[in-house]
Amino acid sequence: MRKIEHIGIAVNSLANSVPLFEKLLGIPCYKTESVEGERVNTAFFRTGENKIELLESMDPDGVIARFIEKKGEGIHHIAFDVEDIEAEMKRLKAEGFVLLNETPKQGADNKIVCFLHPKHTNGVLIELCSTNGANGL
Amino acid sequence: MRKIEHIGIAVNSLANSVPLFEKLLGIPCYKTESVEGERVNTAFFRTGENKIELLESMDPDGVIARFIEKKGEGIHHIAFDVEDIEAEMKRLKAEGFVLLNETPKQGADNKIVCFLHPKHTNGVLIELCSTNGANGL
Numbered sequence: 418m419r420k421i422e423h424i425g426i427a428v429n430s431l432a433n434s435v436p437l438f439e440k441l442l443g444i445p446c447y448k449t450e451s452v453e454g455e456r457v458n459t460a461f462f463r464t465g466e467n468k469i470e471l472l473e474s475m476d477p478d479g480v481i482a483r484f485i486e487k488k489g490e491g492i493h494h495i496a497f498d499v500e501d502i503e504a505e506m507k508r509l510k511a512e513g514f515v516l517l518n519e520t521p522k523q524g525a526d527n528k529i530v531c532f533l534h535p536k537h538t539n540g541v542l543i544e545l546c547s548t549n550g551a552n553g554l
Numbered sequence: 555m556r557k558i559e560h561i562g563i564a565v566n567s568l569a570n571s572v573p574l575f576e577k578l579l580g581i582p583c584y585k586t587e588s589v590e591g592e593r594v595n596t597a598f599f600r601t602g603e604n605k606i607e608l609l610e611s612m613d614p615d616g617v618i619a620r621f622i623e624k625k626g627e628g629i630h631h632i633a634f635d636v637e638d639i640e641a642e643m644k645r646l647k648a649e650g651f652v653l654l655n656e657t658p659k660q661g662a663d664n665k666i667v668c669f670l671h672p673k674h675t676n677g678v679l680i681e682l683c684s685t686n687g688a689n690g691l
Contacts, residue, residue, distance in 0.1 A: 420601055424561070437676065440649045441680070467558050513577075539563060539565050539628065
């Protein structure tokens with residue numbers, strides 16, 4: 418775990434929330450991206466060495482829509498930048514954490530990612546992420 | 555908003571969660587501190603330029619205990635480092651955000667802090683924080 422890469426925030430509507438976060442942070446959104454595999458539209462902000470990622474569901478029954486239905490809009494996950502995602506997955510599994518995907522999968526922002534089950538992390542959904550290609554993947 | 559200063563995570567028990575986050579992050583907790591005014595015990599980890607702050611309630615009816623009762627353990631707030639907290643409070647108020655305290659109050663880690671109402675920030679509890687004394691306070 419080198420550093421926090423980004424914080425993911427579930428929102429109902431990027432059209433509403435991008436201007437809101439621009440006002441809050443005092444900086445413009447620098448990128449939007451759709452991740453078909455996860456059925457989400459994303460919008461990114463930079464703050465210090467971290468990013469804020471807003472997540473809007475493409476579908477009414479997508480993972481983000483279901484999160485909002487259950488808990489309301491709010492922080493969805495913390496993503497940590499890791500150097501070698503497979504080594505980190507192995508280390509965490511040995512420590513008793515539960516991986517939500519056993520092999521890294523494609524995320525937004527040219528990353529490969531793995532999520533940890535929040536049941537074993539004090540209710541915090543943790544994402545490990547690594548720049549795609551960094552490990553020869 | 556210069557950068558994310560820390561992420562606050564509500565936990566039932568520091569005795570259980572400090573070892574858990576030490577395993578998760580692969581680093582030791584470097585400080586614990588009690589904040590009487592907020593009735594919380596805190597434990598800090600460093601990751602990159604950010605901190606992770608675990609929050610345990612001192613009282614069964616404290617703000618953190620009530621948060622956990624309602625939402626379960628998990629991410630409680632994001633704190634942004636600001637240079638001049640009063641100027642930032644004024645700017646955000648003018649933008650339509652609602653301050654939960656109209657004057658900065660004492661937080662953990664030698665900070666003065668102000669919270670924004672999550673109703674106007676997509677359900678995310680935002681803390682502004684500034685090192686105590688930095689503005690002559």
